[in-house]
Amino acid sequence: MGPLEGIKIVEFAGIGPGPFCCMLLADMGADVVRIDRTEAADLGTPTEARFALLTRGRRSIALDLKKPEDVKVAKALVAKADALVEGFRPGVMERLGLGPDEMLKLNPKLVYGRMTGWGQEGPLAQAAGHDINYISLVGALNAIGPKNGPPVPPLNLVGDFGGGALYLAFGLACGLLEAKKSGKGQVVDAAMVDGAASLITGVFGGTASGAWVNARGSNFVDGGAHFYGAYETKDGKYISIASIEVRFYEELLERLGIKGEIKTKQRDRAGWDAAKEKLTALFKTKTRDEWCKVLEGTDVCFAPVLDPHEAMQHPHNKARGTFIEVDGIVQPGPAPRFSRTKPVVRSPPSRPGQHTEEVLSSWGVSR
Secondary structure, three states: OOOOOOOEEEEEOOOOHHHHHHHHHHHOOOEEEEEEEOOOOOOOOOOOHHHOHHHOOOEEEEEOOOOHHHHHHHHHHHHOOOEEEEOOOOOHHHHOOOOHHHHHHHOOOOEEEEEEOOOOOOOOOOOOOOHHHHHHHOOOHHHOOOOOOOOOOOOOHHHHHHHHHHHHHHHHHHHHHHHHHHOOOEEEEEEHHHHHHHHOHHHHHHHHHOOOOOOOOOOOOOOOOOOEEEEEOOOOOEEEEEOOOHHHHHHHHHHHOOOOOOOOOOOOHHHHHHHHHHHHHHHOOOOHHHHHHHHOOOOOOEEEOOOHHHHHHOHHHHHHOOEEEEOOEEEEOOOOOOOOOOOOOOOOOOOOOOOHHHHHHHOOOOO
C-alpha cells in the first residue's frame, strides 16, 4: 500500500499546504487521521466532501479542541503517532496544550510538522497572509510575468504547494528517517517563505553571476526568450515550446521551415523581441492540433497547452494513468511512482467526523 505503510500521522485540519502535504503522505500509504472541527469552519474547501480532493485518502474524526476532554482524545492519538501536522499561526497549538514541547514529552519519537507562511518567528510571524504574499517577500513573484506588465500570480503553486506542502512532506520524511536511527523526534518548521526562496536558488546564482537579468520577461525561462514560451495558434488555443539547447533550437527552426530567416544568435537578447514577433505570426497560421502533428514527440521540446478536461484525454496521460477516478471524480493519481511499494488512493475525501468511532477503536483510544 505504498512506502509509508505503517506510519501513523495526526493531521490538525487546516487549509492549502497542510491538507496537500497530508494527501501526499496518505497517497504513499501512511495512516493519516484528520482532526476536523465539530462546528463548520471556513477552511476554503467545497461544501460537498467528495470534491475536496486535498482531503482524500484519510479518515476524519471531529473534536472540539476548546473542550478539555476532546484535547485529551487528541493527545491520546498523538501519543500513538509517528508524526503530527499542524498549520495554525504560531502559538495556537501551545495555547491548546498541544504544542511541541508538551507533545514531545508525551511521545519522544514524534516528528512534529509545523506549516506556516512567515515561519515560527520574525516580525511578520503573527501576520495573516497567503501564497502571493509569501512569494512576493522572497523575490519569486517579481520574476513572473510579462516584460511590460505587473507580476502574475502563478496560481498558488509556488508558495502553498511547492514551497509549503512539498517542503513539509520532505521535512517529515527526513525527520522520520532520523527518528528511526536516533529514537528521538523533533520539530519540522516549514515556512512558505523559506520554501519559495529555496525554489528560486538558481535565480540567485544567476543574479550573482550576471546571467539572470533582474527584469521580468528578459531571461531564458521567464518568457523573455523567443524559444521558451507559449504561443497562440490559429484557433485561439496555445502551444508551448522550450527549445533551450542549441540542437533543439536548430530542430525547431528546421521543422518550422525558417532556418536562416532568424538572423540573431539564439542567446543574443537584443534579437529576442524581433524573433518572437516572427514566431508569433507563424504559429497563428495553423491550429493547435495541426502544430501537434508537426512538433509533438520531437526534440523541439513541445506540448499543447491543455485545459484539465483535455489533459485527462491526452494519449500520453492516458497511457501512464496520470489521472484516476475515485468516487466518480477524475483527479491526478499518486506521485511519484514506486516499482514495488505502489501507492494508491485508499479512499475518497471524507466528511468531517465520519470516522470518529472507527479511528478511536482502531488506534486503541478510549473516549
